[in-house]
Amino acid sequence: MNMEQVKLKSLENSSAINVFKKFGILKIYLVMTGLYMVSGLIQPNYFSVDHIMQLLLISSFLGIVAIGQTLVILTGGLDLSVAYMLNLGAVIMTQVSVEHGGTIALLVMLSAGLVFGALNGIGVAYLHISPIIMTLAMGSILKSVTYVYTSGNPKGTAPEFLRFLGTGSFLGIKMAIWIWILLSIFVVVLLSKTTFGRKLYSIGTNANVSYLSGVKNNYIIILVYMLSGLFSVLAGMMLVGYYGLSYIGMGDTFLLPSIAAVVIGGTSIMGGRGGYAGSLAGAVIIYILMSITTVFDMNDAGREIIYGLVILIVLFLYSREANKR
Amino acid sequence: MNRFRDFLESVFYRRNKEAILAYVILLAILVLYSLNQNDFFSRYGSQSIFNQVITLVVASLAQTLVVLTRGIDLSIGAMIGLTNSIAATIMEPISNMVTNQWLGIIITIFIVLAVGCIAGLLNGLIIVFGRFQPIIVTLATASIFGGIALYIRPTPGGSVPYVYSEVLTGRILTFIPVSAVVLGIFIFLVWFPLRRSKLGQSIYAIGGNEYSAFVSGIKINRTKLWAYTLAGLFSACGGLLLTAQTASGDPLGSNLFTLNSIAAVVLGGTTLAGGRGGFVGAVAGASILSLVLGLLIFWGIPSFYQNAVQGLILLLALSIGVLPQLGRKLKFLKVNGKGETP
Amino acid sequence: ILVGCATKSNSFNQSEKETEKQDQKDGYKIALSNSFAGNSWRSQMLNVFDAYAQKKKDAGEIDEFYSSSSGNDPQAQINEIRNMISQGYDAIIVDASSPTALVPVLHEAVERGIVVVAFDNTVESDKVYNVNTDQVEFGRIQAEWLMEQLGGKGNILLIKGIEGIPIDEDRDKGHREVLAKYPDVKILAEGFGDYDDATTSVVINNMLSAHKSKGIDGILTQGGGENAIVEALKQHQIDPSTIPFTGEMLNGLFRHMKESNVKAFATNQPPYLSAAALDVALKVLNGENVEKNTIVPLPTADNADLDKWYVPGQPDNFYVTWTDPENTFKLELEDVLK
Amino acid sequence: MLHLADEPTNISLTPAILEISQVSKSYGGVQALIDCTFSCRKGEVHALLGENGAGKSTLVKILCGVVKPDSGTIRFKGVSTQFDSPVDASHKGIVAVFQELSLVPDLSVAENVYLGHEPKTKWGLIDFKRINKLTRQLFEELGMDISPESLVRDLSLSNQQLVEIAKALSRDPEIIIFDEATSALGTQEVKLLFSLVKRLTKQGKTIIFISHRMDELQQIVDRATVYRDSRYVSTFEWGTVTNEQIVNMIAGRDVNQTYPDKSILLDNEIALEVRDLNSSSFYGLNLQIRKGEILGIAGLQGHGQSQFLQALFGVYPARGEVRVFGKQIPLNGPKSAINSGIALVPEDRKNDGLLLTRSIKENLSLMTLDRRQNLGFIQTSKEKNAVYHAIEQLKIKTPHVEQEVGSLSGGNQQKVVIGKAILTEADILLLADPTRGIDIGTKIEVYQLIRDLADQGKSIIFYSTEIPELVGMCNRVAVFKQGRVSCILEEESITDRNIINAALGVA
């Protein structure tokens, strides 16, 4: 057998390594299942299909916010404005739809997510402001925008189509879960099969190299923050659909969990490593934990401590791979 | 003239030149204060100003140390809340137990500082020996510290001896605000010596290039442990100052110190990439963030705008440095464009 | 040079202000320092204050008013109050972010001759005037109504408010006082709903998953998560009209009563507490003798009062307390709804 | 403090100061060193030779306490020793100038030199004044002209390398290891370094010298040890063995010719034309490159050569006219440069060339992703083919395309960087020091590769700090001096001497 054939053969063998890499994802799903089993053992009713649906429904909102957060973190950034994007989206949705109808509200809301996301991206890409600070400041500004727009009290209720998205079902599965599934497939394909995904990883790994290889870093970064803004307002809209109304502070409980979900999902906070499949499980894990603490009727103190400990434990579980370097 | 040039070439200037913009903004704010704050020139005016800034300034020192090592501490607010809750819970009982108020206060201070050190050390240990990213570790420990604070003080409250509040928020020699003295201590007796110590140098070296620091014989782990421990210690100092300002404890009321301290540090010219900047800038950054909202009150602007004002100031300050470069191409290659022609 | 300039113009300003002040010696300057501002209660409370203060200003009783919200951050509110002190307000009205943390700075204000009135989230101090409802009573009447509905026995879910705040503790105390009298009532689960739909939703859904099979007869909640509760019941295929629950006097709750035939009892912390506090401040400024603690009575409603309270045009999170003119300090709905 | 007194020693008589036997080290599954032996004598310059990945740097890291050996013994000054940390090693007298620069960019030069062993004031604080003074003295003695107070980030790469050397010397070690310390240095600096090395050995210091440049070794080495495939091969007195034999020992096979034959240019078509190109580092450049030509760029470090390449690639701001096959191209970034048929192989492969934690496949195809996409989706089979093609063409040694690039040896990493550029099928390749730090065997392969590319009709601008390389490879050589082309050498006039003279401005 000649040398070149041998070489090509070994080059083909790459699937073995893919499986190995996927093991990281496997691990997180094992953790998720394990925790779910624990919750079920403590409270047998949690084994019901109803509860699983509830769990997925509740997780879907965080899961959708975590899509944007995952993309941003993969580029080596961080989006601290997701909570206020979500707020803004929710508030615009109800208030504008009362005044101008649902369609216009939808358009306004989605463009607001894209525009403010783009501003984040421009600050990070062109002004070289560190993502933490850029999005922190943007979050601050959005908070004010929301307050000023609503005088602190959003008016209006969810339009009918939103109520359907938030509470209706299709084939026995809630619409919100369907949307989540579709978006998840979309983002997983985006990351693994498209040039956009490839470029995004290359920026997260080394922006310099990426740029010198002809990647338009800035465009990609802006696009990523736009997507993050979009997904956050989308989550806001779905929450509105679910609750039927909006209020300021709706997104506050999503900020840190969105980061935690991504990290629990095995994506490196430094960028360049990871993907959405992990974050998805991360989001579910967070709500499984909440359901466990509810069973125990744990007070805030206990809940906070458990929440922190679980993040640390998950980190330790990953440490082997993460520290390979 | 020569002196000026010497100054421009001095290590102090080089280290702190990123902070200049922050001081310009601060100066502008103070001028506006002098025009709008009715009692600016009275004793109460300066006391009010120093009291407003001091806690965030101290929290920013904690954040500065960590950021310089290219880390970030998201648990600073929680540590302030924890130490604040402990102080407000134990200060009176201890004072009663030792039957001497001053002794009780001093014992409490030591306990609280020790708690801060332990919390910080814990951060450091997990980050250093687990080799995890600081941002996620401190996010987790913030939750834990917050939980512990809630156990200690399930509700805001508690109390401290009157003198404790009175002294730390009052004046000495009738016109020097104690907060100003505290600020001076933190700048001149804590920061400057620290900067000139081996530890300070190590912190900068690690932030600049960790591998280089390692092969130069810097003890990376030990330095990081120190940085996080000191961050805990200074957060505890922040907690004690907050206790004096509020005469009570609040387990969760301090969370904003985390993000504000990061904003203050960055506003003061310290980059999150580590190795560059320092506390001198953070003092200005923290003061800006604390004082600018006062202007809204003086001008009667609705408070709905206050977050936007803070955010915009932050963005403007950070953009100004970059704007001149926008026209030019950014240098990407390592051989920095500085061809020195012999 | 710069400093000299500043000094000059400032002294000019000051003297100008002094003369101004002498001109209208009798007009008071009143400030309201609010903490959190992001819900409809706070926003209506602020609107009431502004409308009421404007009325007083038009009547010449006060000269200037200003309201500001510093967020749920005691240090920020302390700074805000410091600057209000510097601004020379005659009275400062406070909805406090902490019952204790503001005490030192409020005492500073009192020492400088400023009248301080706290309301809603009041402060623990005897130098400050407090205006509030009786929150233990709040819990008591809620629980009594539910016990009546259940006939004194059954399984209930208990959804509390925000852990660690005095209002939650007081209302909870009221709940337990009543529940203690009914040994046949079993609390299947309890949790904190944080007075908002998002948190309540997670809590109630988990509770329903866990305890639905045991048969739930009622839900005792301090309020704020009414929509989430109705929604969750529907999600779990439970007819919301079969489970009586308690809540706040929100338009949404009355809408559910109307549309889904929900059985509910509502009371609430009235947003016009801010106006009541302003009244107290003015009385003190005018030298009247006022009790340190003012208790404002609680409004209540149930299905019987549906038509009296429900305002079809208003959003779910509108506090309907306004539809009763007796309570409104002679303000019209239009004054408040800007 | 360093004292450079003359104290002649007779090396061959001195006993071994450092003896290493049976040392093994593995990283995970990879054996870096297997039962390796090494020994050097006091006062000698001992070269450590070997291909990329032979284990040289690993040995250095062991000697400096950066990593610990799995087994084996180290005897230092006759005593069995182990080095626990860099500090420990430097206390015991061994200091290295590492292959990767180990400076902190935001500290001053002086602070870097004394990093880790700063002199203190009586208060126990760092004495910055003294640090600056000591550094200035040290630099004077070493003949370096660098301000101790400037920030390291503001220095050129070669000056940073000099600071690195001064930093090692400031610890006054007995054994100094130079791990490819000359790879970033220009002719002048190398000269400076060698005179320094001679003074140090006279003073009884021992030098362990790692370099892939035979011409340099020639000038200073006393003895040499060769490693191959993680194993010890042999130790010999320099001069007792011919260069060819050494190269064969390193490569493990017969290597007879370093540089491929230059082809005669048949095509006279102008591929690239530069007219009046100006920037802050070079002025009024006018150059023409023909199709299939290799144009060398020479000169002392920092005279605008690398900026010139960067400018052509659109990453260094410049004004002027650049035409590719007669068509003017914009100079606004890598993307448009690549589209106009220009590709750059940057000189710093770790920071500018490679995504170290991503796969070979991703790295190779990154520059040309947009050509293998359909509606934004990557065309996997096309990509695979291109990548396999590049791997074969460049003979990149790797088990599979999904291998992380960071785990390849330096030489193979360099091939990946070149491979990225080749895949763009650019007509004009800008090579910035493409053989930096790669071993002689690999170098020969790279030379052949460059030659082949030129023969295929690519035009190549070949910037190098190694003059023999330029002489061996180029059709023409443009010598830079103070930002201008001081002269263009052609055909027979391309000699070491002419290039150096032109670079120095000696007529």
Ligand SMILES: Nc1ncnc2c1ncn2[C@@H]1O[C@H](COP(=O)(O)OP(=O)(O)OP(=O)(O)O)[C@@H](O)[C@H]1O
């Ligand atoms: N950090 C590391 N992790 C894993 N393996 C490593 C590491 N560093 C080196 N190796 C292994 O050590 C072996 C020898 O590497 P080393 O760096 O010593 O080579 P070298 O002789 O210095 O090569 P060069 O001439 O390129 O400097 C390699 O085969 C590699 O597998």
Ligand SMILES: Nc1ncnc2c1ncn2[C@@H]1O[C@H](COP(=O)(O)OP(=O)(O)OP(=O)(O)O)[C@@H](O)[C@H]1O
């Ligand atoms: N992280 C790693 N894991 C596994 N093997 C590694 C790793 N790093 C390096 N190696 C191996 O070590 C050898 C040398 O690696 P190294 O990075 O030292 O390159 P090098 O040969 O020193 O390059 P240079 O040309 O710069 O001297 C290679 O065979 C490579 O496969």
Ligand SMILES: [Mg+2]
């Ligand atoms: Mg090496």
Ligand SMILES: [Mg+2]
């Ligand atoms: Mg090597």
